[in-house]
Amino acid sequence: MNVLKFGGTSIENGKRIRNVLNIIRDAMHDGPVIVVVSAIRKVTDLLLDAALTACRGGGDYKEKLVDIERLHTALVEDLLTGEKAEDVQRYLCGVLSELGDVLHGVSLLRELSEKSSALIMSFGERFSAYIISSYLSQEGVAASYVDARGMIVTDTSHGDARVDMEASALQIRERLNNADSIPVVTGYIGSAPDGTVTTLGRGGSDYTATIIGSVLGAGEIQIWTDVDGFFSADPKRVRDAYALPFISYAEAMELSHAGAKVLHPYAVHPAMKAGIPITIRNSMNPGAPGTRIEKLSSEEAVSARPVTGLSSISDIVLLNISGSGMVGVPGIASRLFSCLARHMINIIFISQASSEQSISLAINALQASKAQMALDDEFAVELGSRQIESLTVRQDISMIAVVGKSMSGHPGVSAHLFETLGKNGINVIAVAQGANEMNISFVIDSHDEDKALNCVHESFFLSRRKVHVFIAGTGTISSSLIGQIRDHHETLSVGKNLDIVVCGMANTRMMALNNEGIDLNDWQSALQPREGERTIGDYLARIRSRNLHNTIFVDCTASADVAAAYPELLRSNISVVTANKLGMAGSWDLYETINDALNSSNAKFLYETNVGAGLPIINTLNDLRNSGDKILKIEGVLSGTLSYIFNELRKGGAFSRIVRQARDAGFTEPDPREDLSGADFARKFLILGRELGFRINYEDIQCESLVPDHLMGQMPVEEFLEKLACVDEEYDDMNRKAAAEGMTIAYAGEINGGKAKISVKMLPLSNPVAGLNGTENMVVFTTDRYFDTPLVVKGPGAGGEVTAGGVFADILRIASYLV
Numbered sequence: 001m002n003v004l005k006f007g008g009t010s011i012e013n014g015k016r017i018r019n020v021l022n023i024i025r026d027a028m029h030d031g032p033v034i035v036v037v038s039a040i041r042k043v044t045d046l047l048l049d050a051a052l053t054a055c056r057g058g059g060d061y062k063e064k065l066v067d068i069e070r071l072h073t074a075l076v077e078d079l080l081t082g083e084k085a086e087d088v089q090r091y092l093c094g095v096l097s098e099l100g101d102v103l104h105g106v107s108l109l110r111e112l113s114e115k116s117s118a119l120i121m122s123f124g125e126r127f128s129a130y131i132i133s134s135y136l137s138q139e140g141v142a143a144s145y146v147d148a149r150g151m152i153v154t155d156t157s158h159g160d161a162r163v164d165m166e167a168s169a170l171q172i173r174e175r176l177n178n179a180d181s182i183p184v185v186t187g188y189i190g191s192a193p194d195g196t197v198t199t200l201g202r203g204g205s206d207y208t209a210t211i212i213g214s215v216l217g218a219g220e221i222q223i224w225t226d227v228d229g230f231f232s233a234d235p236k237r238v239r240d241a242y243a244l245p246f247i248s249y250a251e252a253m254e255l256s257h258a259g260a261k262v263l264h265p266y267a268v269h270p271a272m273k274a275g276i277p278i279t280i281r282n283s284m285n286p287g288a289p290g291t292r293i294e295k296l297s298s299e300e301a302v303s304a305r306p307v308t309g310l311s312s313i314s315d316i317v318l319l320n321i322s323g324s325g326m327v328g329v330p331g332i333a334s335r336l337f338s339c340l341a342r343h344m345i346n347i348i349f350i351s352q353a354s355s356e357q358s359i360s361l362a363i364n365a366l367q368a369s370k371a372q373m374a375l376d377d378e379f380a381v382e383l384g385s386r387q388i389e390s391l392t393v394r395q396d397i398s399m400i401a402v403v404g405k406s407m408s409g410h411p412g413v414s415a416h417l418f419e420t421l422g423k424n425g426i427n428v429i430a431v432a433q434g435a436n437e438m439n440i441s442f443v444i445d446s447h448d449e450d451k452a453l454n455c456v457h458e459s460f461f462l463s464r465r466k467v468h469v470f471i472a473g474t475g476t477i478s479s480s481l482i483g484q485i486r487d488h489h490e491t492l493s494v495g496k497n498l499d500i501v502v503c504g505m506a507n508t509r510m511m512a513l514n515n516e517g518i519d520l521n522d523w524q525s526a527l528q529p530r531e532g533e534r535t536i537g538d539y540l541a542r543i544r545s546r547n548l549h550n551t552i553f554v555d556c557t558a559s560a561d562v563a564a565a566y567p568e569l570l571r572s573n574i575s576v577v578t579a580n581k582l583g584m585a586g587s588w589d590l591y592e593t594i595n596d597a598l599n600s601s602n603a604k605f606l607y608e609t610n611v612g613a614g615l616p617i618i619n620t621l622n623d624l625r626n627s628g629d630k631i632l633k634i635e636g637v638l639s640g641t642l643s644y645i646f647n648e649l650r651k652g653g654a655f656s657r658i659v660r661q662a663r664d665a666g667f668t669e670p671d672p673r674e675d676l677s678g679a680d681f682a683r684k685f686l687i688l689g690r691e692l693g694f695r696i697n698y699e700d701i702q703c704e705s706l707v708p709d710h711l712m713g714q715m716p717v718e719e720f721l722e723k724l725a726c727v728d729e730e731y732d733d734m735n736r737k738a739a740a741e742g743m744t745i746a747y748a749g750e751i752n753g754g755k756a757k758i759s760v761k762m763l764p765l766s767n768p769v770a771g772l773n774g775t776e777n778m779v780v781f782t783t784d785r786y787f788d789t790p791l792v793v794k795g796p797g798a799g800g801e802v803t804a805g806g807v808f809a810d811i812l813r814i815a816s817y818l819v
């Protein structure tokens with residue numbers, strides 16, 4: 001014999017009930033069947049709503065009653081015909097009038113006791129079981145309606161009753177043993193010894209099924225629902241969660257107690273005691289194997305991974321009772337727990353530090369004020385004498401449980417868990433782990449619940465890990481970067497199990513956001529005009545509110561406003577990769593604030609492309625310094641644009657035309673005057689100087705400008721480029737003169753002892769700088785170790801592809817830290 005329980009979604013409408021008939025028919029091939037049903041979806045909520053409305057007085061509850069009637073009548077009309085339909089309509093009519101009377105009483109008294117509430121809630125299962133048993137009979141499957149109030153004997157906690165297993169077993173055997181038709185039993189309800197109606201708590205029909213199954217020694221208890229099984233995490237919160245093929249009773253119990261709604265928390269116990277497997281099946285996908293909950297052999301229990309599943313409870317509060325006077329005083333904990341038990345307050349989580357100075361308890365948020373009042377009262381003397389210093393309630397808390405039988409004796413699970421949370425900036429407020437090592441529960445701010453579930457799930461369950469990227473700027477560098485991420489997505493995914501998901505892009509006018517990833521083959525179409533505020537602040541607020549795990553912000557703008565936001569991003573634990581120099585070469589204040597934010601956060605900040613585009617200059621400098629070398633001097637050419645201009649001038653051509661070519665090729669800054677004035681080069685030297693440990697500012701860099709003063713004023717870039725022709729002759733002359741003397745012109749600089757100077761230089765053709773081509777940069781490090789033969793880094797120092805490659809490499813460096 002098997003017990004089949006159908007939840008509210010499985011019997012939501014006529015189509016689904018027809019589907020249930022097929023499932024029952026199939027199950028009958030394996031032997032006798034007992035069916036347990038929940039109320040039809042939404043009915044329990046409607047009943048509760050009607051009860052609460054009635055309690056406010058007046059007749060408004062009648063509207064809800066009409067809704068309830070309509071919903072059931074529609075089912076009868078859809079499923080039943082002839083005498084069967086008439087019989088069920090008569091039944092509905094009688095029972096609805098009974099319900100109407102009860103609601104009327106509640107509205108007159110304006111009082112809704114737990115007892116009346118349980119009575120009202122019991123109608124849902126009574127309706128559904130009656131309709132389904134009649135439908136089965138009509139379809140030739142002999143079935144009879146069984147009201148569980150005559151079988152499930154409980155105590156008098158009407159809303160969340162405890163079952164008297166012995167008394168219930170007697171009744172169940174009497175009513176169901178040797179039944180000659182399929183019993184269709186009302187789930188969720190029972191009755192107290194005084195005959196009043198009780199309910200087993202929300203989702204209690206699962207419990208009814210396992211009680212019946214265990215008493216009658218069922219072969220299997222099938223819980224038919226609307227998901228494919230017991231998932232590794234709540235699929236509504238964790239998109240990548242998947243149905244587990246099997247789990248142990250103990251794991252199912254831990255997970256359902258900690259919030260997994262697929263199974264009622266008490267339902268496992270009777271089945272476990274009787275050794276009967278429970279299967280969770282999807283009535284909308286009966287072909288799916290579902291999850292089998294059973295006693296696992298020791299080999300099965302040691303599954304491939306230590307963690308079996310995650311679950312969470314939202315809407316809880318953390319009660320914290322603390323005081324140095326609690327240390328070594330016996331009885332405080334006992335009074336605390338007894339007091340809460342007396343007030344029927346269920347404790348979800350307990351944590352106490354070994355110093356005994358504080359005890360933290362998580363309870364349902366709805367019981368917070370009742371608990372606070374009860375405890376204030378209980379500990380009034382100790383609070384008055386300051387033996388207990390504070391009794392606080394922290395709101396907006398969630399608890400997450402990480403469950404797995406194989407966690408026991410498996411070192412590193414908690415280290416891995418807390419490292420993952422830490423890297424994502426999730427603050428753990430309290431932790432609890434039982435000595436059976438099967439469940440690590442921790443309490444965090446509700447705001448971080450989804451993020452925590454996702455990053456922990458990914459780190460324990462998925463071989464492929466996600467990094468969420470948000471880009472600012474959609475110009476030259478970003479476009480190349482997006483192309484590179486798109487083209488290498490597959491390689492990274494297969495080779496490194498890394499999924500780089502670009503979730504956001506914004507420029508000054510447009511924006512695109514998509515947590516699942518923007519289609520990089522058509523990202524331009526995803527960009528939509530920005531509405532309202534178009535500031536970087538607005539974009540950042542949207543990124544922060546998404547609170548995705550493993551988030552990296554990528555700055556490909558030249559905007560000071562964006563750079564000014566780095567500290568805030570880092571403090572929000574969002575890592576930053578930037579090609580924009582205005583952060584590290586910004587004011588000393590900003591530079592320090594960025595570093596302070598970095599030190600106080602677990603986020604990373606990388607900016608290799610700030611100097612020499614894709615060339616490894618900052619990393620080389622830091623490797624030298626970190627390994628104990630002393631850098632004596634840095635010389636070189638660090639402007640790709642100016643390198644290009646002088647290299648092209650040597651071949652002949654007008655200065656202004658070459659500048660325009662450099663801009664069109666994507667070598668220049670958005671405003672080429674930044675390059676020609678030496679400002680961009682100076683910023684790079686400023687960054688290198690600061691990396692060397694010098695407290696220097698932009699003004700400390702001596703730098704010769706190539707832009708005539710009258711062209712430095714406010715004017716559009718196009719106009720500037722037009723007017724720049726006024727210097728063409730001067731540069732032509734300079735170039736000829738240099739060539740005649742066997743020299744070449746270069747724009748180069750030097751940092752020596754904290755002093756930095758950049759200028760136009762005449763250099764002999766034998767100088768290595770004269771050998772540079774295109775946008776090539778060259779940096780020469782003279783150090784203690786590289787003294788006779790300085791260390792040279794040389795290569796293209798500007799351009800979309802090389803710079804984007806450098807940015808991409810920084811993203812991958814952070815990704816490998818994060819995952």
Ligand SMILES: NC(=O)C1=CN([C@@H]2O[C@H](COP(=O)(O)OP(=O)(O)OC[C@H]3O[C@@H](n4cnc5c(N)ncnc54)[C@H](O)[C@@H]3O)[C@@H](O)[C@H]2O)C=CC1
Pocket residue numbers: 472473474475476477478506507508509535536555556557558559561562579580581609610612613640666667668669670797798799800803
């Ligand atoms: N072009 C190159 O070879 C190299 C450039 N860089 C740096 O990369 C950055 C980007 O350069 P390009 O792509 O060449 O410039 P670009 O002018 O092609 O693109 C800049 C983008 O930033 C956007 N933007 C500006 N202010 C913004 C704001 N407040 N919020 C959102 N978006 C904003 C613009 O709308 C544009 O889409 C600059 O900081 C540059 O110094 C660094 C190394 C090499």
Ligand SMILES: N[C@@H](CC=O)C(=O)O
Pocket residue numbers: 609610612613638639640641642667668669675680797798799
């Ligand atoms: N405009 C810059 C690009 C790199 O930072 C340059 O020309 O070097």
